[in-house]
Each structure stands twice: as structure tokens, then as C-alpha cells.
Amino acid sequence: MSNHTSTSKPKVLVLGSPLDYVPQKYFDDFQQDYAIDVLHAPDRASVKAQLPTKVSQDGPFAALVIKMGTIPYEPFDADLLSALEPACKIVVSASAGYNEFDVDYFTRAGVWFCNAVHAVSEATADMALFLILATVRNTSVAERQAREGRWKAGLTPSGDPKGRVLGIVGLGSIGRYVARKAAVFGMRVHYYNRRRLAPEVERELGVTYYGDLHELLGSADVVSLHTPLNAQTTGLISREEFAAMKDGAILVNTARGAVVDEEALIQALESGKVARAGLDVFPAEPKINEYFMKSDKVVLQPHMGGLTESSFALSQQECLENLRAYFEKGVPNSPVNQPERQH
Numbered sequence: 246m247s248n249h250t251s252t253s254k255p256k257v258l259v260l261g262s263p264l265d266y267v268p269q270k271y272f273d274d275f276q277q278d279y280a281i282d283v284l285h286a287p288d289r290a291s292v293k294a295q296l297p298t299k300v301s302q303d304g305p306f307a308a309l310v311i312k313m314g315t316i317p318y319e320p321f322d323a324d325l326l327s328a329l330e331p332a333c334k335i336v337v338s339a340s341a342g343y344n345e346f347d348v349d350y351f352t353r354a355g356v357w358f359c360n361a362v363h364a365v366s367e368a369t370a371d372m373a374l375f376l377i378l379a380t381v382r383n384t385s386v387a388e389r390q391a392r393e394g395r396w397k398a399g400l401t402p403s404g405d406p407k408g409r410v411l412g413i414v415g416l417g418s419i420g421r422y423v424a425r426k427a428a429v430f431g432m433r434v435h436y437y438n439r440r441r442l443a444p445e446v447e448r449e450l451g452v453t454y455y456g457d458l459h460e461l462l463g464s465a466d467v468v469s470l471h472t473p474l475n476a477q478t479t480g481l482i483s484r485e486e487f488a489a490m491k492d493g494a495i496l497v498n499t500a501r502g503a504v505v506d507e508e509a510l511i512q513a514l515e516s517g518k519v520a521r522a523g524l525d526v527f528p529a530e531p532k533i534n535e536y537f538m539k540s541d542k543v544v545l546q547p548h549m550g551g552l553t554e555s556s557f558a559l560s561q562q563e564c565l566e567n568l569r570a571y572f573e574k575g576v577p578n579s580p581v582n583q584p585e586r587q588h
């Protein structure tokens with residue numbers, strides 16, 4: 246039974262385009278209790294132009310859903326979203342990372358902000374594993390040769406993942422999937438994290454803790470980054486961190502581009518300190534530094550880590566579950582902030 250009459254259903258606005266991956270049954274159930282509307286807008290300018298009219302004609306909206314694929318709208322701040330005030334109480338994002346969101350603005354405006362904490366984890370971990378395997382096996386050089394019709398000419402045997410040490414920086418939800426999957430390839434997993442995991446979790450994952458980032462880096466053949474981007478992690482891997490790595494180490498980044506100092510990485514690749522890099526993320530997306538575009542030492546993806554059918558479905562569903570929890574219990578499932586005031 247619906248909790249609300251049709252006129253009193255909370256109105257939920259979806260930014261950009263409809264929720265397209267939520268299972269139909271789940272969507273229909275949600276619509277029993279909530280009225281979902283869409284602001285069709287391809288980019289920031291069009292959101293800014295249309296949102297005030299949309300709110301006055303079809304709103305006010307109590308909630309906003311932001312799907313993955315946020316670059317055309319960024320940043321999510323007062324300038325973009327203030328037309329939703331004061332009725333909007335909660336903004337839910339389908340992405341895991343939230344450096345593109347002005348969380349302080351939401352907090353001041355009395356708005357809950359939630360990210361997706363589970364949905365994209367396994368898909369992002371799979372991308373990290375793909376980049377680890379591709380860089381260890383040096384597939385970009387082999388692929389270019391094959392494409393150029395030169396078959397195996399001059400190619401030497403690559404290294405193997407088995408027996409190598411994988412150093413995971415940030416053992417949250419994504420990092421744990423990476424640890425489990427890397428173990429299947431015979432890698433030994435070391436990790437650095439702000440907080441050490443409980444001994445039983447370490448045992449279950451088979452991971453060894455390093456309390457010092459430089460020591461972790463010095464112990465690893467392959468370093469994979471799984472931290473959020475924030476003030477503490479911007480430029481976390483810079484000149485000194487590359488110096489702390491083993492000669493010929495491999496770096497994989499599926500987190501955020503700005504966790505790595507791009508110039509320091511280029512120097513490390515040039516000097517051979519870092520043999521190869523697997524990169525899904527870049528500091529100035531959608532732009533990719535020319536060096537990375539051209540270098541055979543780099544395996545590239547255009548930020549595809551979370552871009553799978555199941556992670557889209559799960560993350561859109563996680564958004565709606567956050568809304569349901571907020572409207573039914575007053576607190577969403579995965580809040581990033583604690584709003585200062587509720588209107």
C-alpha cells in the first residue's frame with residue numbers, strides 16, 4: 246500500500262535524463278510513494294537556464310538525484326542548484342567520489358548529501374585489475390605491434406602478476422575487492438590506510454598493513470590507488486612518493502587523477518623509476534595530458550571504472566534507497582554530511 250496520496254507524494258527531480266538502469270519493478274514500487282520528474286538538460290548552462298522555471302512550474306522538489314556522468318554539470322554548488330532551495334532536503338549522487346560536490350554548501354543549506362558507497366566498488370576494482378594485468382603483461386606495446394602487422398618481432402617475455410607485491414593505498418570498499426581479486430592472480434597484497442583494519446579482516450583478506458605510506462610504496466611492485474580525492478589526498482603521490490617506490494614499479498590509478506602529481510608521474514615514467522602506468526582517471530578530465538596519450542608505457546581508459554551495466558543499476562537503486570530511508574526514517578543510508586538546519 247502506498248504511504249502517500251498522489252497529491253502528497255514527495256517530488257523527486259532527476260538531473261539530466263531519466264533513471265535508465267533501475268529494474269522496472271523497483272522503479273514502479275518507488276513510484277507508488279514518490280513522484281519522479283526529470284530535468285532534461287545536457288549541460289550546466291542548460292540546467293541553470295531551466296531549473297528555476299522547472300521548480301516553479303512542477304516543483305517544489307524535495308529531493309534531487311544526480312546520475313553518473315557528471316562532467317557536463319560540474320561543480321555541484323549554489324550557483325547551479327540554489328533554485329531548488331528551500332524545499333530540497335536531500336541530494337543523492339550515483340557516483341562514489343564526490344570531490345565535484347560542494348558538500349559545505351549542502352550542509353549550510355540544510356541539505357543531506359549522499360554518495361553511492363557500494364554500487365561502483367566491484368566494477369572499479371575490476372578496472373584496476375584490468376590495468377594491473379595490462380601493465381604487468383605490457384600489453385599496449387604488444388597490441389601496437391600486432392596492429393602494425395609486426396606480430397611478436399622484438400617482444401620479450403613480460404613479468405607475471407604471481408608472486409608480485411601489490412601495494413594498495415586506501416583499503417575501503419573498492420580496495421577490498423581489489424585485494425580479493427589480486428589474490429586470485431597470486432599477488433601478495435600490502436596496504437596503507439588511515440586506519441588499520443581489524444585483525445580478522447586482515448586475515449580474511451590476506452593483507453599486510455603498512456602504517457607508513459613510503460614504506461608501503463617501497464615494498465610494492467605494483468601500486469594501486471583507492472582513496473577518495475580530498476584536501477589530504479590531493480597530490481598524495483608526488484615526487485617524494487615516486488622516489489620511495491621500487492625502481493621499475495607500476496602505478497595504477499582508478500581513483501581520481503589529482504591524487505597523483507601529474508608532472509611527477511611523467512618524470513618518473515621518463516626516468517624509468519616507474520616502468521608503466523595504468524590510468525583510468527586524469528586531473529583535468531575530459532582532457533588527457535598529451536604525454537599519456539602518446540606513451541606506450543601508459544595504458545589508458547577514459548574514466549570507465551564504474552561504467553558497467555550492473556554498477557549503473559546498483560548505483561541508481563542506491564540513490565533511491567537513500568531517498569526512501571530519508572523520507573521514512575529522517576536519515577539517509579550513506580550521508581556524507583550532517584546538515585546544519587532542516588527547513
Ligand SMILES: O=CC(=O)O
Binds near residue numbers: 341342343365551
Ligand atoms: O568515478 C566514479 C565514481 O566516483 O563513482
